[in-house]
Amino acid sequence: MTDTAPRPTLEAVAARAGVSRATVSRVVNGGDGVRDILVERVRKAVEELGYVPNQAARSLVTRRHDAIAVVVAEPETRVFADPFFALQLRGISKELTAHDNQLVLLLTEGRDDHTRVGRYLAGGHVDGALVFSLHLDDPLPQLIQRAGVPTVFGGRPGWSGDRRGVLYVDSDNRGGARDAVRHLAGLGRTRIAHITGALDQTSAVDRLDGYRDVMVDADPRLIAEADFTPAGGERAMRELLGRCPDLDAVFAANDLTAAGALRVLREAGRRVPDDVAVIGFDDMLPVAEQTDPPLTTVRQDIEEMGRLMARLLLRGLDRGAPQEGVGGAPSSVVLPTTLVRRASA
């Protein structure tokens, strides 16, 4: 682990190029209003000295950091058990990189961490924040709001407070759920059950709402609560089978849950999709393609969600891509979902 050699400063470059610091600064920041000959000379000096601007010094005066915090508030391990998180991150990273912004990752584990994150955000280290916090009772969103940092949420935040100016990017969970249930109905199924996700998350609530939109007069016993996990799916499926042995279809809140349900159905001797059709949500490939039979599911474009979050934030900061289409303030985005047909329904 070598020590870093002392890096050349603007001063050094200026000396070498035979110009003032101001001129070097101008060239380094785009070179507008500087004669071509000088631009050339400065560029050469920069090159020769291997000059890289000191970001701390720059931030001190510009009050910009070109850095965005990504806050992942996930007390549970669920986020880490599926590629969801990584995919969003990738989308975010791509967009930030394209606009020369750094990504500062803040993972929080429980309440104690909240104050730490709040302090950090309030500390003006970053220009904005992208926040994943999908739990209804989570204090984090408000905390961040108070820190006065421009923020975009991943998924509709489930707070009851002031919603004005709250920006988020979400999938059309409700619409996707409707599509899934309609597809099952189109298959001629009439006893369509739903296994919910963790109902303290807006995505789970929205998917349940979508189910209800279609199954207006659904037998309430056809709904079983779970938590997005395979184990939860198994438990819920057993419950359902006990309560409603005549069910002929299941819409599960996500693929993991559907995988659990599939296993229980097989154990119970029900054939899928002949006896019971099953649909999941997410289109999490390693799961959806590996189940037996492969899972029909509702796909959401996770990476695109990430990219959009970053774009929205950057735009709000007056950087990033110029507004496409009509101008005006950026607003929340809800991305469409698509039904992916495989063998299970």
Add this chain to the structure above:
Amino acid sequence: MTDTAPRPTLEAVAARAGVSRATVSRVVNGGDGVRDILVERVRKAVEELGYVPNQAARSLVTRRHDAIAVVVAEPETRVFADPFFALQLRGISKELTAHDNQLVLLLTEGRDDHTRVGRYLAGGHVDGALVFSLHLDDPLPQLIQRAGVPTVFGGRPGWSGDRRGVLYVDSDNRGGARDAVRHLAGLGRTRIAHITGALDQTSAVDRLDGYRDVMVDADPRLIAEADFTPAGGERAMRELLGRCPDLDAVFAANDLTAAGALRVLREAGRRVPDDVAVIGFDDMLPVAEQTDPPLTTVRQDIEEMGRLMARLLLRGLDRGAPQEGVGGAPSSVVLPTTLVRRASA
């Protein structure tokens, strides 16, 4: 998206507490050599004003950033198809947080990104780097080495260059593979096949070496090359079945591959574990527990790897936990693995 209110400076705190800036600075940084009465006064002023130090100004003079870059160089999407990455990140984040360091995430996509990352690292934005780069031909490690940033690698880096002072944290891939194959042999299996991982990654090479350690005179036709994916596992398993119909066990380079193999075996009418015993690697729960039958596999403690990487780096920077045990320079770490028995072997 509200604008940030102008934050109070040291100056303001000093004025309010009726002391000099220097004194406030001392208090904020631990308060050594300042009378208790003054410490008290300053703390109060800090509190009342909601003062948070400006990190840019501080870095400018201290040349410290309390920030560590995590570089994930993964041209393929594989990293994102399993929770491996997220778990390491979690371990890293925990350790960094415990020592008040920020995590700057740099995701690279292909070669073009390398120069960007190199520039960033050389730019002195961070105090050190944790790098995941497991491909044999990857230029990134050398690039980083040249940038002169203290670095710890995740997984043994597969370069042929100067290895002096290269620090890494890895699992005992070779030992774990040996355990797996020995376990199969202990089950009385004699025709034990191996499906490799992507052989441009050291982990795959090491696991293959472990297999060979035990199967000294193995029929070379018992080895089929794959790439850590389920599809690769299927392909390799078909190959193997064609070449060596008499095989009675398979050690797959990871769980995903094993899952693919399992499916092909079932299609081929081979019972697992009765006809063919199968072992994977990773203990990736959502996969290993969901396969049919559940997968016997070699577990590595991913999160701990991440934590250790961070600890090693921090220690090299003379921060972090005081050296446990004997002193001296930190050195690379290879973590043990454990065999987890389930139904497949």
Add this chain to the structure above:
DNA sequence: TTGAAAGCGCTAACAA
């Protein structure tokens, strides 16, 4: 034990 003062490396008025 405290304060005064000199920068850290850069940008951004303002003059020239």
Add this chain to the structure above:
DNA sequence: TTGTTAGCGCTTTCAA
């Protein structure tokens, strides 16, 4: 078009 100069907010000698 270029240079001069005054800070940005902080830490850190050096004196007192």
